[in-house]
Amino acid sequence: MLKIENLTxxxxxxxxxxxxxxxxxxAVPTGEVHAIMGPNGAGKSTLSYVLTGREGYAVTGGSxxxxxxxxxxxxxxxxxxxxxxLSFQYPVEIPGVPVMTFVRTAMNAQRKARGETEISAxxxxxxxxxxAKVLSLDPEMLKRPVNVxxxxxxxxxxxIYQMMMLEPRFMVLDETxxxxxxxxxxxxxxxxxxxxxPDRGMLVITHYQRLLDYIKPDKVHVLAKGRIVKTGGPExxxxxxxxxxxxxxxxxx
Amino acid sequence: xxxxxxxxxxxxxxxxxxxxxxxxxxxxxxxxxRLFEAFAQTGLPGRRIEGWxxxxxKAAVTSLDVLKASPARxxxxxxxxxxxxxxxxxxxAPATLPSGLKLLAKDDVQAMGxxxxxxxxxxxxxxxxxKTPGTLLVDVSAGAPVHxxxxxxxxxxxxxxxxxxxxxxxxxxxxxxxxxxxAALSIALVEFTLNKGARLHRTVYQIGGAxxxxxxxxxxxxxxxxxxxxxxxxxxxxxxxxxxxxxxxETGSKATINAAYLAGAGLQADITTHVRHGAPSCVTRQLTxxxxxxxxxxxxxxxxxxxxxSGQQTDxxxxxxxxxxxxxxxxxxxxxxxILADDVQCxxxxxxxxxxxxxxxxxxxxxxxxxxxxxxxxxAFIAQALxxxxxxxxxxxxxxxAWLNHAA
Numbered sequence: 001m002l003k004i005e006n007l008t009x010x011x012x013x014x015x016x017x018x019x020x021x022x023x024x025x026x027a028v029p030t031g032e033v034h035a036i037m038g039p040n041g042a043g044k045s046t047l048s049y050v051l052t053g054r055e056g057y058a059v060t061g062g063s064x065x066x067x068x069x070x071x072x073x074x075x076x077x078x079x080x081x082x083x084x085x086l087s088f089q090y091p092v093e094i095p096g097v098p099v100m101t102f103v104r105t106a107m108n109a110q111r112k113a114r115g116e117t118e119i120s121a122x123x124x125x126x127x128x129x130x131x132a133k134v135l136s137l138d139p140e141m142l143k144r145p146v147n148v149x150x151x152x153x154x155x156x157x158x159x160i161y162q163m164m165m166l167e168p169r170f171m172v173l174d175e176t177x178x179x180x181x182x183x184x185x186x187x188x189x190x191x192x193x194x195x196x197x198p199d200r201g202m203l204v205i206t207h208y209q210r211l212l213d214y215i216k217p218d219k220v221h222v223l224a225k226g227r228i229v230k231t232g233g234p235e236x237x238x239x240x241x242x243x244x245x246x247x248x249x250x251x252x253x
Numbered sequence: 254x255x256x257x258x259x260x261x262x263x264x265x266x267x268x269x270x271x272x273x274x275x276x277x278x279x280x281x282x283x284x285x286x287r288l289f290e291a292f293a294q295t296g297l298p299g300r301r302i303e304g305w306x307x308x309x310x311k312a313a314v315t316s317l318d319v320l321k322a323s324p325a326r327x328x329x330x331x332x333x334x335x336x337x338x339x340x341x342x343x344x345x346a347p348a349t350l351p352s353g354l355k356l357l358a359k360d361d362v363q364a365m366g367x368x369x370x371x372x373x374x375x376x377x378x379x380x381x382x383x384k385t386p387g388t389l390l391v392d393v394s395a396g397a398p399v400h401x402x403x404x405x406x407x408x409x410x411x412x413x414x415x416x417x418x419x420x421x422x423x424x425x426x427x428x429x430x431x432x433x434x435x436a437a438l439s440i441a442l443v444e445f446t447l448n449k450g451a452r453l454h455r456t457v458y459q460i461g462g463a464x465x466x467x468x469x470x471x472x473x474x475x476x477x478x479x480x481x482x483x484x485x486x487x488x489x490x491x492x493x494x495x496x497x498x499x500x501x502x503e504t505g506s507k508a509t510i511n512a513a514y515l516a517g518a519g520l521q522a523d524i525t526t527h528v529r530h531g532a533p534s535c536v537t538r539q540l541t542x543x544x545x546x547x548x549x550x551x552x553x554x555x556x557x558x559x560x561x562x563s564g565q566q567t568d569x570x571x572x573x574x575x576x577x578x579x580x581x582x583x584x585x586x587x588x589x590x591x592i593l594a595d596d597v598q599c600x601x602x603x604x605x606x607x608x609x610x611x612x613x614x615x616x617x618x619x620x621x622x623x624x625x626x627x628x629x630x631x632x633a634f635i636a637q638a639l640x641x642x643x644x645x646x647x648x649x650x651x652x653x654x655a656w657l658n659h660a661a
Contacts, residue, residue: 053617055610075622076617077618077622077626086618088615091615092612094615094616094630094633096633096634097630102619106620106621109625110619145633166619
């Protein structure tokens with residue numbers, strides 16, 4: 001279970017530091033999929049970066065635990081080894097590093113950190129081939145440098161490929177739907193749904209309700225001004241779509 | 254020693270006096286003297302000399318004692334490839350040479366063009382001789398590609414060597430050089446003349462200790478349709494200069510000049526090139542990549558000279574990108590285009606900076622530890638500069654990888 005309690009965080013340094021998360025509390029039990037929706041500037045991406053430990057964000061109060069362990073004290077790579085995965089809103093290009101090399105290095109680094117043995121090359125290739133097929137990824141693409149020259153849709157599918165390869169315990173999907181056409185969205189959602197499991201949790205961050213037609217959440221939270229202001233079932237996403245954030249937020253205050 | 258000799262260098266340092274004494278002990282030869290005079294104009298070049306501001310041999314070479322360093326490993330050594338070995342004690346060549354290759358050891362010194370522009374090349378030419386030939390001539394004839402490996406290593410005070418290659422029309426030479434240091438001062442001069450349609454693949458590996466000085470000077474002249482692919486991996490030394498001076502002297506000549514340097518604490522690597530487009534429609538592609546740690550120094554000086562009449566339809570590009578891996582790393586760069594012709598395509602770019610924070614975070618979020626992530630990104634950054642090394646690319650990459658994993 002991912003448990004966030006009264007989390008406050010700032011971005012920037014010194015006098016320029018700006019509070020983005022302002023007492024955020026949230027619990028996603030293992031096996032559930034929760035969605036976070038919110039207007040621009042609510043703190044959605046900041047939450048994903050604070051959870052995964054990106055530089056430039058400072059936690060000023062509160063806590064976040066994954067399966068009971070404090071994750072905020074860990075280096076980003078240790079959080080990954082503990083099973084936390086972020087599907088980036090803007091996946092990063094890594095010139096000169098082929099996808100397969102990258103993912104295998106990551107997988108073995110995680111396994112080493114957990115005291116497990118490395119995956120053999122044949123096992124890795126077999127697994128990669130199976131997952132590429134599910135996601136309709138061209139195997140040639142996996143030999144090319146990570147994200148270099150990939151379309152927006154290809155980049156997002158590659159995030160899901162990495163997620164399926166690394167089999168994290170908890171996944172944060174940051175605006176995975178942005179930049180996807182309807183076919184790509186369906187493929188990506190199928191990949192995500194295939195990963196739904198009783199021992200795995202998921203937090204889906206999105207601006208629009210559209211993604212939630214394909215990835216059905218157990219709960220929907222509304223994030224505004226750095227806090228969760230409203231929580232409900234999947235119907236809350238439809239209300240937001242129909243009435244807009246202003247309508248729902250006015251009622252919440 | 255005659256007074257005239259002693260006075261050749263103004264205010265000589267102790268090391269320079271030793272160099273003069275060594276020169277005086279060699280067999281008198283008018284050409285040798287002219288070369289030494291060319292060197293003596295500057296003495297050991299240092300920060301007061303144009304082009305040596307960041308690579309100060311005068312200050313770095315304080316004495317010429319025999320070093321007791323353990324010899325460096327040669328990653329380019331291969332079974333079945335003819336190997337020439339140059340040490341302060343002399344040179345050795347295999348009993349049988351590949352067909353298409355002739356070796357001629359000349360006692361007397363051959364003339365060298367542009368000696369004044371390359372003082373350490375001139376010094377290598379002036380001091381070679383005695384136990385090594387004054388000039389080692391290598392004649393490569395047309396036919397199947399010829400492979401040759403050359404090793405330059407100590408121990409000793411000064412290791413000076415000069416090799417002159419002549420590639421006959423249509424000849425193809427694949428030469429690799431390992432400059433492993435081991436002497437207080439290692440100076441090598443390697444010259445190549447590429448006749449019409451000749452092809453040269455030259456791969457250079459350089460490594461040296463924190464109390465050694467090394468200079469590798471290459472002079473290359475290319476005739477019509479000749480092509481050279483030059484690849485260098487340099488780890489530097491107390492001072493290390495890898496200088497290439499190339500002239501396109503007939504139409505349609507082409508050169509690819511790539512280099513990567515990796516400089517750790519107390520080490521300096523200098524990549525200096527000068528390319529003259531002395532004939533129309535010649536092509537130069539130059540890429541230099543570097544990565545430097547705290548206390549290390551990288552230097553890149555590149556110059557394209559395109560004369561007004563002979564340089565028309567020149568197609569040339571120069572790129573230098575450096576990574577400063579830690580605070581306290583230093584990189585000095587001076588890219589220069591001197592273009593007098595009006596119908597040319599010339600481009601250059603020069604960057605230096607730290608690793609990209611977004612890329613580092615992306616790797617770490619996937620579970621790759623910081624040190625490994627840095628090494629991966631740095632290796633990817635320099636890799637392109639080593640791609641031209643062909644069969645030797647993997648060996649060079651393995652050395653770079655080992656350095657990065659050790660350094661991080």
